[in-house]
Amino acid sequence: MVMELEYDRSLYGKEHLAGPFDVTTELIQAFTASLSETNPVFIDEAAALAAGYKGLLAPPTFCTVFVSRVKLPDINLDFGKMQVHAGQRVQPRGDIVAGDQVTASSHLKDVYPKTGRSGTMVFVVWETTFRNQHGEVVADVQESFAVKE
Amino acid sequence: MYLDMHSHSVSSDDSRATVEQYLKWIQVLRKRGNTVDGIVLTEHRKFDAHLDYSSLAEQYNVLVLKGSELDTRFGHFLVYGVTEPLTKELDFADVRMDARELMKAASHHGAFALPAHPGRFGIGLVDYMEQGESFPDVGIVELLNGGSRQGENERASDLCSQHGYLGTGGSDAHLTSHIGTCLTNFEATIVTEQDLVEALHSGQFKPVWLQDTQKGAST
Numbered sequence: 001m002v003m004e005l006e007y008d009r010s011l012y013g014k015e016h017l018a019g020p021f022d023v024t025t026e027l028i029q030a031f032t033a034s035l036s037e038t039n040p041v042f043i044d045e046a047a048a049l050a051a052g053y054k055g056l057l058a059p060p061t062f063c064t065v066f067v068s069r070v071k072l073p074d075i076n077l078d079f080g081k082m083q084v085h086a087g088q089r090v091q092p093r094g095d096i097v098a099g100d101q102v103t104a105s106s107h108l109k110d111v112y113p114k115t116g117r118s119g120t121m122v123f124v125v126w127e128t129t130f131r132n133q134h135g136e137v138v139a140d141v142q143e144s145f146a147v148k149e
Numbered sequence: 150m151y152l153d154m155h156s157h158s159v160s161s162d163d164s165r166a167t168v169e170q171y172l173k174w175i176q177v178l179r180k181r182g183n184t185v186d187g188i189v190l191t192e193h194r195k196f197d198a199h200l201d202y203s204s205l206a207e208q209y210n211v212l213v214l215k216g217s218e219l220d221t222r223f224g225h226f227l228v229y230g231v232t233e234p235l236t237k238e239l240d241f242a243d244v245r246m247d248a249r250e251l252m253k254a255a256s257h258h259g260a261f262a263l264p265a266h267p268g269r270f271g272i273g274l275v276d277y278m279e280q281g282e283s284f285p286d287v288g289i290v291e292l293l294n295g296g297s298r299q300g301e302n303e304r305a306s307d308l309c310s311q312h313g314y315l316g317t318g319g320s321d322a323h324l325t326s327h328i329g330t331c332l333t334n335f336e337a338t339i340v341t342e343q344d345l346v347e348a349l350h351s352g353q354f355k356p357v358w359l360q361d362t363q364k365g366a367s368t
Contacts (some may be wrong), residue, residue: 094309
């Protein structure tokens with residue numbers, strides 16, 4: 001009795017684009033403050049330049065700011081009633097500095113069931129690749145959502 | 150020898166610990182006077198046939214074996230001695246598989262399947278047995294699970310007492326510092342997954358807490 005999940009499988013292989021998003025000094029500084037990060041390269045442009053960066057550097061998980069602005073399509077999963085955010089994994093791939101523009105490209109990575117103390121859940125995993133204005137990949141963000149029975 | 154029979158590396162979707170981090174932490178445990186000879190990676194709903202940890206195992210002098218933890222209609226089951234024919238016969242990702250069929254298929258292909266954390270509320274074998282299900286092929290269960298909440302290992306212990314089951318121990322580690330919290334003390338020397346299956350069939354083992362592996366501890 002295999003558990004067959006019903007959802008829109010045609011979404012596999014499709015990229016969903018968002019952006020461009022402006023990387024501003026104010027946004028980097030606000031994000032840095034939210035982390036209580038004190039490294040000057042994330043706070044002061046002169047310190048970042050002195051350290052060899054091209055401008056005020058964004059912290060490694062900075063792209064999570066833009067993930068929430070990416071509109072993902074409904075996969076029309078025929079399961080459960082409640083969806084909760086189940087986590088993010090960020091893999092920094094390159095520097096992001098103030099003045100950059102980044103774009104996002106998201107695709108459905110996986111949909112799978114699992115069981116635990118709270119019953120059966122289905123996990124929906126999206127992967128978003130961020131590129132800067134030069135087309136260079138600067139981060140991959142994997143985001144999971146858990147749908148509960 | 151002492152083996153942690155239940156652990157998850159980054160290969161599982163809910164673990165953040167790498168195998169090397171586990172092996173490094175075991176060096177710390179050893180410096181504290183504990184004995185941890187090896188671990189079994191029991192990744193969720195999969196078997197990593199392609200992954201080879203032999204270099205890491207040699208580097209850190211820790212036996213690293215591979216198994217699986219499968220979701221079934223009757224709770225999670227640990228599978229040791231997984232073979233390619235077994236992975237072809239069963240869909241390891243199927244969370245609705247019948248645990249009884251899993252046990253039979255495992256046995257048929259030279260592997261061994263046993264219930265993980267049977268005392269776990271809501272998903273352990275104890276709950277399903279209380280609902281009237283029977284599992285005639287069960288003879289060994291995971292008695293000590295390092296991820297258990299209060300009362301769950303005790304339920305597993307009661308289950309063993311009532312049915313004469315033997316028990317194993319495993320940390321169920323998903324984080325580095327959890328590795329080795331529970332182990333199984335085997336009489337036999339185990340080198341391969343097949344040795345492990347034979348050792349389970351022998352019945353010559355018992356579950357222990359990490360502190361029981363200290364020199365001079367009465368286990």
